[in-house]
Amino acid sequence: MGGGAAMSAGTLAKRPLLSRHLLDKAAVWIVLFILLIAAGFVSEAFLKLNYLGNLVRQAAPIGITAVGVTFVMILRGVDLSVGAIVSMSAVICALVMDGKAENLWLAIGVTCVTGSLIGLANGLLIAYGRVSSFILTLGMSIVVYGLVQMGTGGTARGIVSPGFREFLNGRIGNVLPVLAICFLVAVIVGVFIQSQTRFGRNVYHVGANPEAARLAGIPAVQTTVIAYCVSGLFAGLGGIALLARTGVSGTNPGAGMEFDVLAAVILGGTTFAGGRGGVGSTFAGVLVLFIALNLANVAGLPFAAQLTIKGIIIIAASAAHAWIGRSGGDRTE
Amino acid sequence: MNRAQLVIPFFSRLPPIVWALLLTVAFGALYNPQFRTADNAMNVLEQSATLAFLALGQAFVIAGGLIDLSVGQLVGLVTVVACMGFEALPGWGLPVILGCLFLGAVVGAINGTLINHLRMPPLILTFGMLSVLQGCIFMLTDRSVGSSIPAIDFLAHGRVAGIPASLILVILATVIAFYCLQRSTFGWHLLAMGNNATASRKAGLNVRGLTLIAYSVSGFFAAIAGLVLAGRLGTGFPNAGSGLELDSIVAVVLGGTPLKGGRVNVVSVLAAVFFLGTVSNLLNLMQVPTFTQILIKGIIVILAILLERPRWAAAPQ
Numbered sequence: 001m002g003g004g005a006a007m008s009a010g011t012l013a014k015r016p017l018l019s020r021h022l023l024d025k026a027a028v029w030i031v032l033f034i035l036l037i038a039a040g041f042v043s044e045a046f047l048k049l050n051y052l053g054n055l056v057r058q059a060a061p062i063g064i065t066a067v068g069v070t071f072v073m074i075l076r077g078v079d080l081s082v083g084a085i086v087s088m089s090a091v092i093c094a095l096v097m098d099g100k101a102e103n104l105w106l107a108i109g110v111t112c113v114t115g116s117l118i119g120l121a122n123g124l125l126i127a128y129g130r131v132s133s134f135i136l137t138l139g140m141s142i143v144v145y146g147l148v149q150m151g152t153g154g155t156a157r158g159i160v161s162p163g164f165r166e167f168l169n170g171r172i173g174n175v176l177p178v179l180a181i182c183f184l185v186a187v188i189v190g191v192f193i194q195s196q197t198r199f200g201r202n203v204y205h206v207g208a209n210p211e212a213a214r215l216a217g218i219p220a221v222q223t224t225v226i227a228y229c230v231s232g233l234f235a236g237l238g239g240i241a242l243l244a245r246t247g248v249s250g251t252n253p254g255a256g257m258e259f260d261v262l263a264a265v266i267l268g269g270t271t272f273a274g275g276r277g278g279v280g281s282t283f284a285g286v287l288v289l290f291i292a293l294n295l296a297n298v299a300g301l302p303f304a305a306q307l308t309i310k311g312i313i314i315i316a317a318s319a320a321h322a323w324i325g326r327s328g329g330d331r332t333e
Numbered sequence: 334m335n336r337a338q339l340v341i342p343f344f345s346r347l348p349p350i351v352w353a354l355l356l357t358v359a360f361g362a363l364y365n366p367q368f369r370t371a372d373n374a375m376n377v378l379e380q381s382a383t384l385a386f387l388a389l390g391q392a393f394v395i396a397g398g399l400i401d402l403s404v405g406q407l408v409g410l411v412t413v414v415a416c417m418g419f420e421a422l423p424g425w426g427l428p429v430i431l432g433c434l435f436l437g438a439v440v441g442a443i444n445g446t447l448i449n450h451l452r453m454p455p456l457i458l459t460f461g462m463l464s465v466l467q468g469c470i471f472m473l474t475d476r477s478v479g480s481s482i483p484a485i486d487f488l489a490h491g492r493v494a495g496i497p498a499s500l501i502l503v504i505l506a507t508v509i510a511f512y513c514l515q516r517s518t519f520g521w522h523l524l525a526m527g528n529n530a531t532a533s534r535k536a537g538l539n540v541r542g543l544t545l546i547a548y549s550v551s552g553f554f555a556a557i558a559g560l561v562l563a564g565r566l567g568t569g570f571p572n573a574g575s576g577l578e579l580d581s582i583v584a585v586v587l588g589g590t591p592l593k594g595g596r597v598n599v600v601s602v603l604a605a606v607f608f609l610g611t612v613s614n615l616l617n618l619m620q621v622p623t624f625t626q627i628l629i630k631g632i633i634v635i636l637a638i639l640l641e642r643p644r645w646a647a648a649p650q
Contacts, residue, residue: 149627
């Protein structure tokens with residue numbers, strides 16, 4: 001998935017890294033395959049279509065958000081404000097819906113616009129301020145959290161439109177959950193943007209070598225701003241998906257989600273190295289993360305252990321991808 | 334020579350953060366009668382101690398061009414472990430304290446070792462460690478546990494001749510940090526690494542050793558901060574350190590340290606800590622709602638990061 005753009009970035013580098021590159025792309029799919037087989041040994045239920053559909057449905061809010069963050073991370077950036085944007089989106093969407101069916105599309109539109117606006121603010125500050133995206137987006141998450149708390153007074157408000165949750169939590173033909181389909185559509189849209197649009201190609205070029213990209217006339221600043229907008233937009237959609245799953249459950253339902261998103265994207269091979277990875281790999285990364293956490297659940301590990309596992313996954317996956325990327329003899333530190 | 338000629342150059346040489354601190358204090362003293370009492374001033378200094386230790390430790394790491402996002406949760410872990418230890422082992426106060434300091438240094442050393450050997454970006458590694466430590470805390474407890482001991486209480490609340498004991502310790506730590514970072518060979522080497530790690534390695538500096546020491550120091554200081562916080566809270570609260578890592582980075586950056594490393598001013602970092610403490614105190618006294626305070630804090634973070642922007646930054650990162 002999305003091999004075209006990544007491949008051209010690989011050949012541009014003029015190194016004999018085709019096999020290494022393929023290994024880097026395939027690693028997460030191999031892990032996913034092995035994990036599924038291992039899960040199958042634990043319980044046959046893991047291999048049933050019903051469970052797999054459920055898994056994708058469960059993963060939808062984090063997965064949809066991760067699609068957007070992937071673009072930012074190909075660019076060597078990171079977006080830690082997505083957790084706060086997801087919370088904000090769920091709150092705003094419920095507030096605008098106000099329990100009326102006719103407000104549904106208005107609410108979705110408003111949510112997408114506000115998510116993109118936060119992303120736009122991130123993008124402008126990072127592209128023109130040339131500052132660390134890590135710290136800036138952390139700061140932005142505090143700002144967004146503060147705004148949401150001020151706007152709601154700290155209590156959950158808003159009522160979702162009738163039929164909204166029923167439709168999204170339903171299943172088509174009693175098999176495929178609608179939310180799972182939404183996630184898959186988001187992935188397909190992401191793959192399309194990444195491989196078929198000029199923006200998608202530019203993201204890879206700027207991420208692989210910002211200076212060379214600038215000299216080649218690629219609009220790095222514009223690409224950066226759009227990437228953060230896309231991240232904000234997908235986080236907005238992730239918030240709507242979360243609202244569909246949990247309903248009006250508080251003012252900060254997305255708290256800590258940036259951890260899962262980051263873990264999934266890094267698992268997929270989109271590390272801070274820049275110019276590598278892609279939306280398809282992120283999809284596999286999300287599934288690996290959720291199967292691993294489900295397995296931990298089945299094994300009876302407490303929630304705390306899952307936090308530790310997530311941290312170890314972030315470290316190990318990032319180290320593994322760094323190692324794969326290096327093992328061809330490129331020893332520059 | 335008139336007085337202005339002496340005074341103006343002195344003030345124009347002051348780092349911007351000291352100006353910000355002086356202006357905030359002046360504003361508070363003029364407009365808020367509660368703010369200008371000596372008692373309140375001592376309170377602010379006392380409450381800033383936790384962040385001061387964290388920021389000093391973070392200054393070592395950032396000066397070397399690295400970063401440590403795990404210190405917040407490390408503070409929480411030390412607070413929980415210390416209070417559990419004090420309760421479980423009465424009479425063993427000192428060994429527990431030393432054990433906690435050792436724990437902090439070891440966690441820091443693990444960070445440094447992993448960064449050296451896995452050759453990972455410090456941001457990702459310490460971010461992962463943040464999650465690992467959080468998991469460790471909640472495996473120990475999901476609610477407040479244990480209790481403090483008088484010695485630690487004194488460290489947090491005690492006064493020596495009217496001066497907070499914690500302030501004395503903070504000043505001591507600042508002097509040590511100043512000497513290590515700005516007046517010793519180790520400091521020169523660390524700053525050289527922050528300026529250009531590759532060139533430093535080629536010039537024969539032990540880059541891995543420097544990284545290891547910087548993270549161990551950061552972990553050690555985080556452990557001190559955790560002990561002081563244990564005294565202030567009187568119990569081991571699992572979420573005690575959440576978000577402190579960001580506060581410490583903001584303090585270091587406000588203190589004029591570029592995030593890319595290579596330059597540091599320990600006294601400015603301390604001034605930044607007191608600035609953040611004073612702003613928070615003033616907002617409380619002016620009865621600004623909590624949520625507005627959160628918003629203001631976020632804006633300070635963004636402004637700090639925008640102001641530190643080095644002109645020579647090559648790429649948006």
